Amino acid sequence: MRIYKAANYKEMSRKAANIISAQVILKPDCVLGLATGSTPIGLYEYLVDWYKKGDLDFSKVQTVNLDEYKGLPRDNDQSYYYFMHDNLFNHINIDPANVHLPDGMEPDAEKECRRYDELIRSLGGVDIQLLGIGHNGHIGFNEPDTVFAKGTHCVKLQESTIQANKRFFASAEEVPQYAYTMGIQTIMSAKKILIMANGAGKAEIIKKAFFGPITPEVPASVLQLHGDVTLVLDNEAASLI
Ligand code: PGA
16 A cells, blocks of 8 residues: 655645546546545546646546435536536546446436446446545445445445535435445455545544454455555644554
C-alpha cells in the first residue's frame, strides 16, 4: 500500500487527479471506477481543468460508478447520475454511451445487479477504482456487516448513513432507504484502488481500516488484501497513522 500525505484538501485532490490522469494518458480506453461524495469533488475539478487545457482526452474512456440510490430518477439532483454529470461528465468529452451507473429506477434488484456485474465484466474489469470512505468504514454502500458482500447488490442503508446524507434532502424521510452498490468482490477485482480521505473526522477510521484487523465490520479493511492500493490523505485524515 502506498500512502501519500498531502498538506490540505487541494493538494490531496491534485495528487489523486495526477494518478487518474496518468491512467487515462497511459491507457486512453481505460475503465475508470468512479465515486461520489464530498471527497472527490476537488479531484474532478482538476480533471475538468486539465481537460479544458487540452491535457486530457476522455473520448475513449469508460466509467462505472460504485453506487446509486434505488428509486431516485436520474434528473433528481441527489441522484449519483446527476452528481457525476454535474461535477464531471458535462464538462469533459466523454461519450455518453461510455458512462455507466447502476440504474436506480430499475425496480427488479436482482436483474439490475446481475446486469451491472455483467457489464463490468464485459468491459474487461475496472482499471482503477476511486473510493471515499465513510465514518463507519463503508466503501460504496457496503456497510459494516458480519460477512463481506460479493457482487453488486441492493442494500438497506444504515441509519447513520441516512443521517449523514440527510443534509442533502429536505428531511430524513426523503432520503432513499435502499441503494445499489458494487460489492466488496466487485471492488476488490479492480486492478488498482485509489482511496481518498480528508479532514480530522476521518482520522480514526483510516487508522482502523488500514492498520487494524481485517473484518467485515470495517468494510474498507478488506483493502489491506488488495495488491495495488494507493491511499491519498490530507494531513488531518493522516493524523493518527
Ligand atoms: P464523503 O463520503 O466523501 O462525503 O465523506 C464518503 C463515503 O461515505 O464514502
